[in-house]
Amino acid sequence: MLFIVGAYLIWERTNPDRLTLIPYTAPARLAGQPDTLTIPAAHISLPIYPAHLIGTHWDQTTRGVSYLVSSPLPGTQGNSVVYGHNWTNLLGPLNKVKPGDALFVKYGTNSMKFTVQFVGIVAANTMSIIAPTTDTRVTLYTCTGFLDSQRIVVTAIRDTPTTSAQSAYSSV
Amino acid sequence: MNRIGWKILTLLSLAVLITKPVYAVDAPNFPSCSSPQGQVIASYNNGTHGIPGQEGTFTGSDTVYTLNSDTVMQCFCSDGGQGMQTNWWKASALTQDQISILESQGWYYIPDGSLWGLNSDPYITQNMPFNCKPGSPQSTNGGGGSNQGDGRSDGRSSCPECTAAPQILSAQTGQILGLADTGDIWILYCVFGLAIVLLGLGSRMLRHSNKRL
Incomplete structure (x- = not known):
């Protein structure tokens, strides 16, 4: 019986459609919140759900990645914080990301491009990675290391539009 | 039986x-080079640099931040995209036993920091590799200012305003927070x-x- 449970847990973490037998209601997105995160180089394409940090409790979801709503919206000035489980069908492939890779955040049909600048492993209490900044960046992280004791962090800076006529978004 | x-x-x-x-020595927390903090004391957009504990020299950008009177952080990004964060901790208040414990955990002892541009106190250093984008704003984060022609910067900082802890980090007084356990x-x-x-x-x-x- 336990082997069956174990097999289900592995399937839940690896099936590409992120199917699960456990009923789940995803948190509702408010207008203007991002809806998809894509990193083509690592074959990551995941829905983004709003999440709150209440005390020491971080909201999490197994259906996609979480955007910390108390951080700036991705694409606006500041450090936008996005995190998720290190499952194979979620942010497990984050360790394949390299500096220079493109990262996209979609708002509806519009897509905003970021370029990865930093990929590193930090201790679980390295809160500086989510500190406010004056540039426009996304900080993405998930667990890694022995018994998930560390965090792998990817920082991407938003690409600057090249012409004044170019809007903040590019059409998909 | x-x-x-x-x-x-x-x-x-x-x-x-x-x-x-369980570690016998309680090392200070250092921020990450992904979002450097502190006062920039040296910044080079290019040039040849050394890394404690590593033989040889490396070319790339290098920025050094002082965090407090006892700790310094160095963020190096090579021309090939290999980054190294070096955490410097002043060792003058540590016992030999503590230094030995830290060395067994991978720290590297520097008897005289002045050889590395710091004051002449002994330091103990920890290297943490990361991947970086050469020549990116990240790799020169905090290293703004004018280039002095020999690869050095005048050290004026364009570091983001990272000095104050944001509201989300101080939800409850006295509580140590950590990143989400994902x-x-x-x-x-x-x-x-x-x-x-x-x-x-x-x-x-x-x-x-x-x-x-």
Whole structure:
């Protein structure tokens, strides 16, 4: 019986459609919140759900990645914080990301491009990675290391539009 | 005896799974080069640099931040995109035993910081590799200002305003917060570990009952 449970847990973490037998209601997105995160180089394409940090409790979801709503919206000035489980069908492939890779955040049909600048492993209490900044960046992280004791962090800076006529978004 | 052996094995397995390492030396927390903090004391957009504990020299950008009177952080990004964060901790208040413990954990002892552009106190350093984008704003984060022609910057900082802790970090006074715990591999280990243990116990019980028959 336990082997069956174990097999289900592995399937839940690896099936590409992120199917699960456990009923789940995803948190509702408010207008203007991002809806998809894509990193083509690592074959990551995941829905983004709003999440709150209440005390020491971080909201999490197994259906996609979480955007910390108390951080700036991705694409606006500041450090936008996005995190998720290190499952194979979620942010497990984050360790394949390299500096220079493109990262996209979609708002509806519009897509905003970021370029990865930093990929590193930090201790679980390295809160500086989510500190406010004056540039426009996304900080993405998930667990890694022995018994998930560390965090792998990817920082991407938003690409600057090249012409004044170019809007903040590019059409998909 | 065999039954006792199984119980001991089970307890040892559980102990290994739940035990966390205990360090005798409480090293300070350093920020990450992904979002550097502190006062820039040196910044080079290019040039040849050294890394404590590593032989040879490396070319790339290098920025050094002072965090407080005892700690310094160095963020180096090579021309090839290999980054190294070096955490410098002033060792004058540490005992030899503490230094030995830190060295056994991978720290590197520098007897005289002045050889590395710091004051002449001894330091103990820790290297943490990362991947960086050469020539990016990140790799020169905090290293703004004008280039002095020899690869050095005048050190004026374009570092983001990272000095104040944001509201989300100080939800409750005195509480140490950490990043979200997004891993749950321990659940898989427990399920399969328990399954194996119960299978072993079950098979032994079956063998015993078969012998009695």
